[in-house]
Amino acid sequence: MPETLTKAQTPAKEGLRERNRRQTLQRIADVGMELFLANGFDATTLDEVAAAAGISRRTFFYYFKGKDEILLAHVASYDDALRASIRDHASAGAPIDVVRAALLDMSARFQTPRTIAISRLIRESEVLSSRRPRNDLHREQVIYDMLCELWPGKDRRDRLRLVAMASSGAMRIAVDAWLEQGGKRQLTKFVQDAFANLKAAI
Template sequence: MSEAVTKPEGLRERNRRQTLQHIAEVGIELFLAKGYDATTLDEIAAAAGISRRTFFYYFKSKDDILLAHLAGYDDELKASVLEHDSAGSPIDVVREAMLDVAARFETSRLMAIIRLIRQSEALSASRYGNNLRREQVVYETLCEIWPARERRDRLRLVAMVSIGTLRLAVDTWIEHGRKRKLTTYVQDAFANLKAEI
């Protein structure tokens, strides 16, 4: 049986990916400097060295820039769940993955992005969708590790509860002014969850 061969990324695909990443990074920096609502598409395009038309080739709106940035966190979460597949039960696997991701992304920049999302009415409304997407990422990854169909409902429940636990940890971390590390809040939230089930 031969293994699937991954086709190398072509020049066109690489250039497109790099341009998309560049525009997204420029957009994030402008959002952090000026605020999301105060930053215009024209300013993003000018700072990225592209036309407005080119901007719309890559993104539909300013929201998509932030969503593209947040999608990177989803990719990290999926990879981390797969890396911790031997941590025990599904809830333990997800807890260890989230602790790992929280440790890697515990930066002042991430904190500024979280504040940016919470301050913007448009972006706050998208938080629910982001949490659903993250829940789906965790669920699908758990199904890769435990593919038996009869476990799917339980794995979905683990994904739902885990994302809720992460949300609680992040909210508490922010409310407490980041006095302790985010990983401490994630650890505490999962300990509280396990104590109640």
């Protein structure tokens, strides 16, 4: 999972108010995540997050509805990183090869002990755990939208949807296996294996 909100979320042009708001949101998200990792999600209070970020409790609720939304902000940053990575690997070949290359690149950047800890925090959150099927569908939609951007022909959409579904499933299998083994083996290896099995199956 991504560790901070990405530059892809930053508008090309923004005013002072927008920039200050984005920077404050980023600071709250970063401070909150550090406290969660250090003290545990349940043990960390909203007041502690607000105090560490140098804001009031009221200001916290202007940016986030609750602690879970800090975790959701990190999930959202993963989507932005995925979009950028697919664009960066548009020349990798067929649609499934483009997605594979993009996910391998992301996996190489995010396979750190800190990422494992953040992923576990997210999975231990009741709210986010209940959203997991929805998050998987959302990732599939992100992949599909990006493939449609690269291959805009309407006659290819059913095939691109299948690629998005299969690729998202392969990534879920890879991440699950990686977390089960505590990150002892590189995430990229699990992604490579998952896509090799996918190609063998079809």
